[in-house]
Amino acid sequence: MTLRHFLTTQDYSRAEIDALLEHAAAFKRSPRSQQLAGKSVALLFFNPSMRTRTSFELGAFHLGGHAIVLAPGKDAWPIEFEVGSVMDGDTEEHIAEVARVLSRYVDLIAVRAFPKFQDWQVDRQDTVIKAFAQYATVPVINMETITHPCQELAHALAMKEHLGSLQNKKYVLTWTYHPKPLNTAVANSALLIATKMGMDVTLLCPTPDYVLDERYMQAGFENAQANGGSLKVSHDIEEAYSGAHVVYAKSWGALPYFGRWEQEKPIREANKHFIVDEAKMALTDHGLFSHCLPLRRNVKATDAVMDAPYCIAIDEAENRLHVQKAVMASLIGQG
Amino acid sequence: MTLRHFLTTQDYSRAEIDALLEHAAAFKRSPRSQQLAGKSVALLFFNPSMRTRTSFELGAFHLGGHAIVLAPGKDAWPIEFEVGSVMDGDTEEHIAEVARVLSRYVDLIAVRAFPKFQDWQVDRQDTVIKAFAQYATVPVINMETITHPCQELAHALAMKEHLGSLQNKKYVLTWTYHPKPLNTAVANSALLIATKMGMDVTLLCPTPDYVLDERYMQAGFENAQANGGSLKVSHDIEEAYSGAHVVYAKSWGALPYFGRWEQEKPIREANKHFIVDEAKMALTDHGLFSHCLPLRRNVKATDAVMDAPYCIAIDEAENRLHVQKAVMASLIGQG
Amino acid sequence: MTLRHFLTTQDYSRAEIDALLEHAAAFKRSPRSQQLAGKSVALLFFNPSMRTRTSFELGAFHLGGHAIVLAPGKDAWPIEFEVGSVMDGDTEEHIAEVARVLSRYVDLIAVRAFPKFQDWQVDRQDTVIKAFAQYATVPVINMETITHPCQELAHALAMKEHLGSLQNKKYVLTWTYHPKPLNTAVANSALLIATKMGMDVTLLCPTPDYVLDERYMQAGFENAQANGGSLKVSHDIEEAYSGAHVVYAKSWGALPYFGRWEQEKPIREANKHFIVDEAKMALTDHGLFSHCLPLRRNVKATDAVMDAPYCIAIDEAENRLHVQKAVMASLIGQG
Incomplete structure (x- = not known):
């Protein structure tokens, strides 16, 4: 069975989007449930956030779960995304390990990673979140990269x-x-x-x-x-x-x-x-x-x-x- | 009905203060309850904190609630407080939006905002917390500004x-x-x-x-x-x-x-x-x-x-x- | 009764280590319990962390407890460790107060404090965590200092x-x-x-x-x-x-x-x-x-x-x- 992520709405049919919106409307009427009881989500912020952080952290709490907020390169290690790289520069850990280890700890991984604004041909590849989706063994959610599906x-x-x-x-x-x-x-x-x-x-x-x-x-x-x-x-x-x-x-x-x-x-x-x-x-x-x-x-x-x-x-x-x-x-x- | 904040003890009668102290003494004897079950409080730190952060975060947990810790300008956007300002400088978001959005997410907003120590005539106006109290649609708590009622x-x-x-x-x-x-x-x-x-x-x-x-x-x-x-x-x-x-x-x-x-x-x-x-x-x-x-x-x-x-x-x-x-x-x- | 800490495995007998490993294996099979219900742990990071932070925070959640993450000198005050020091330099608070106050708030204190890498004769004294263990009135856990028992x-x-x-x-x-x-x-x-x-x-x-x-x-x-x-x-x-x-x-x-x-x-x-x-x-x-x-x-x-x-x-x-x-x-x- 293929693991399903939430990277872009383009991966979801119109009917699936409509169903998500109906589910959201139901949560708006009745905020609390136990659908994430004992479950956890890692929120990785390569860029700062207020609304996204607050709403995800609170969303997990409302559903009985728990969000872990991590800022790689600030209060966690800088991460390498290149395959086969000889890591003798600034990065201390490869995405392969980051994603695999997080997948052992948490049930969902959400990632915010903005473009670097140097070269659009690089940025448009959306390397960071794609690497998470590739190596993670739990679903990955896009908290804004080069699209913002939430x-x-x-x-x-x-x-x-x-x-x-x-x-x-x-x-x-x-x-x-x-x-x-x-x-x-x-x-x-x-x-x-x-x-x-x-x-x-x-x-x-x-x-x-x-x-x-x-x-x-x-x-x-x-x-x-x-x-x-x-x-x-x-x-x-x-x-x-x-x-x-x-x-x-x-x-x-x-x-x-x-x-x-x-x-x-x-x-x-x-x-x-x-x-x-x-x-x-x-x-x-x-x-x-x-x-x-x-x-x-x-x-x-x-x-x-x-x-x-x-x-x-x-x-x-x-x-x-x-x-x-x-x-x-x-x-x-x-x- | 006017929304009640906790900005200064001067807004509270002696009898109200005595009642809060009695309630606190009761929590000291019996720490846990469900008075904040499913509720949340945003803790906004414009200045650092250890005791305040720990005691609020833990207090929310003891009562079945959840605290969200935000540091505007560090892991959230810098905020504009002037009314009518043309925001073409450093600030990315106006307090009107910050307070209104947070009020949709959380049930209480607590704010720490120290004086800037440049001009007491400015600092004594206590602009930051007053702006939160003005725009928020949930109660606002003073975690230290130019007084420290907690x-x-x-x-x-x-x-x-x-x-x-x-x-x-x-x-x-x-x-x-x-x-x-x-x-x-x-x-x-x-x-x-x-x-x-x-x-x-x-x-x-x-x-x-x-x-x-x-x-x-x-x-x-x-x-x-x-x-x-x-x-x-x-x-x-x-x-x-x-x-x-x-x-x-x-x-x-x-x-x-x-x-x-x-x-x-x-x-x-x-x-x-x-x-x-x-x-x-x-x-x-x-x-x-x-x-x-x-x-x-x-x-x-x-x-x-x-x-x-x-x-x-x-x-x-x-x-x-x-x-x-x-x-x-x-x-x-x-x- | 002497308070027991977890500073080094050398303080634990082989039988005690084996018992901890069996307990851990049981948690691996069945992750959730209420052994920390209503309890809390302060995680003090003098140095950054991803795995340690995530696993401790999540561990507390799985057991019904709550972890408070603090980074002294960053989002909390810089701490003095010398006894008798006239504190007119950079440090704002003595470990005596930090450890005693935290002990009133939380049930466990976990500390990460790496060596300074200037002088091994100083670093090998492991001053920071020893000071926490000396002044705290709750158990202290080593999250990596000059050993890493976890x-x-x-x-x-x-x-x-x-x-x-x-x-x-x-x-x-x-x-x-x-x-x-x-x-x-x-x-x-x-x-x-x-x-x-x-x-x-x-x-x-x-x-x-x-x-x-x-x-x-x-x-x-x-x-x-x-x-x-x-x-x-x-x-x-x-x-x-x-x-x-x-x-x-x-x-x-x-x-x-x-x-x-x-x-x-x-x-x-x-x-x-x-x-x-x-x-x-x-x-x-x-x-x-x-x-x-x-x-x-x-x-x-x-x-x-x-x-x-x-x-x-x-x-x-x-x-x-x-x-x-x-x-x-x-x-x-x-x-």
Whole structure:
């Protein structure tokens, strides 16, 4: 029997995603159970976290289990991921041992590992989490690498809570300014889940440089086709917002400038007007606004938008707790 | 219904404080219960901690709950506290989102946030914890900011255990030397709780520069009047110790020199003789000695004092566990 | 009644060690119990950890208890260990208070404190854990200082699982190269436990400079005599591996060069051929290989050895969990 992981929603059918969302909704109504009684999950953070850490740790507790929080390279050893490497540098332990030993201790391994932001051809291989999935003998959960599938589920659940069916609802994923180039993970994930839910998706960004990796664009087109929705790219703010039911904001670095961020900086800075504000939201069809958080107020979205009743970012953040419990319970149920 | 926080003992009546102390004494006799079963508390440490962290985490466990430990800016995002700020600097997330999201996850939020020691007019506004209390939709607990109310309760309980009634017992809060200027929080708190318990309080310090902020001096005078005690300032070591029932030591920075610590240094260093030693303790009426810990031995108090039977600092530290359980149980009970 | 700690296996009789191993084997078959229900253990890490932290934290959870993880000097105060010290330097709190306060909060205190690698005459006094044992009023557990007794038990259990009786089995502790000088703790411990189990032990190292501290050599000889085994030193790789039943690898710094590591470096680097490889393992009598981990692949042992069926390092690592539960349960049982 093949071990099932939760690395990307693309490994899950639409029906399986729907089932996870229903399970999550049930946990939202009734938070406590014993589905992880005596079980444990290791949370490995190669990058910091607040929401992810809190919601996973709490989720395990609600289900009778226990989360162990580890920060490799900080309060644990730096890890080697290359196969066959002569380990005479900084790394003290190979992923083969890390994953195998953790698999003896815990029942689930969750990993956060952001790109290094030097070379997208390297980063897009998603080496860290794939190595965990390869060597672990327990299920592995993606807590954000180059996609963020837990965020996807939380986002989908929040939209369904407010809109009911998402079929052919107009969904805008808008790029926004941020002083630093950021991970494309949540943007990739937004494309994947919105198309999977059959929404009519517009990717709004300042220039073609901000279009996402072809792997996710292609998956988005295929999802759209399979689920009766659509996907297009736009650089026209007014057209994109017009009639939208959901506006989802995210900043990310332009892939053609990956590792040469100084050259991208003037482009980013010329597009601060992509900020989500009340004027833009007024173009929508009573649209909802959301964001994965953390969000820089008055940079990505204005105070007025963040504090508006149509902002569901807090609901989405809350849903992280519920969907992750559904994911953990579902993966444990394999055993 | 207004949400009740635990930000300062001044928000609690004498009867409420007495009830918390009785509840704490009961937890000391019988540590375990299920009053926080399935509940959780987020412990946010903007500054490090050992006793506070351990006693809160353990307190939650004893009551069937779970504590999540977060260090914003270290293993979580740096937080913005200004309203309306354009967040294009270092902070990644606004307190509005942090507090609202945490409130969806946990049932209590506890915060430690020391002053920045640059400008007392800024620090005395206690911005961080006030912002949490403003935006959170669950009760907020002060784990030390510019006062330290949990320490107050632990201290009061330890005194009552050894003295019974505290009414009109002579209480000396003595400044001591420390190589660095320290937070006035515990000194402010000592004034508040000792006067609230109706004690006859002497604030002993080298010069008028070390008198505490007028807010706490004023509250101390009012507490004394309301509870039949007294409050005075003294710079005379012998007079202050004479006949004392309790000596409480603390070092703190002089407010007039706030942010100009190099100028205060010679004053502090000229007053190393404020150390608590056996000769001074011999002037008391079989007085108890205590300190909030951590304490630099042979700088703030001698080994002989720390190891004497009249030193109740360890009891006070233990009581942190019991009083915090009482505080958490009482705040959860609101729901 | 004297409080019993777990500082070194030398404080435990062979019969007591055997009983701990049987208890551990029982926990391996049936992981959960309530032997620590409502109890807690403080895990103090003066140095980082993954396996130790995870296995202790999880062990406490499995037994119904709770582990508090503290990193003094990082998320807790720096601690003073000198008696009578005038604490006007960096340390903020004396071990007397740290140990006494923790003893009021928790039921067990576990400590990891590596040598400072400046002066072996200082390090060999094992000041930190001895101070905890002196001042604590609850049992203290060694999580690795200059020995690593928890690793010893895990190692012994793994060997017994694969070999049955260990009596007079040939055991080789081989030094290996590592780019940095490392702690002798696991090497000292390997000598202690292998001789205690009555094995025929060869300490294999490049030169007499790598022989271990006389305290552990002497204890090894005494253990061997008491338990019908033997202990010898060899610098001959072929002789040492020949007919071995167990090869245990570890790198460590040469004591005569302690604190003058630049001078040892050429010696270490001249002995990279001590790496454990298939050719050497072929000399053994179907020998097992193990290592305490973390292990630098292709530096201390080759990929082929690490991935071979005779490598039991993962079993040994797993056993940390089981033996530590046995140790905690046994120490708590004193009360």
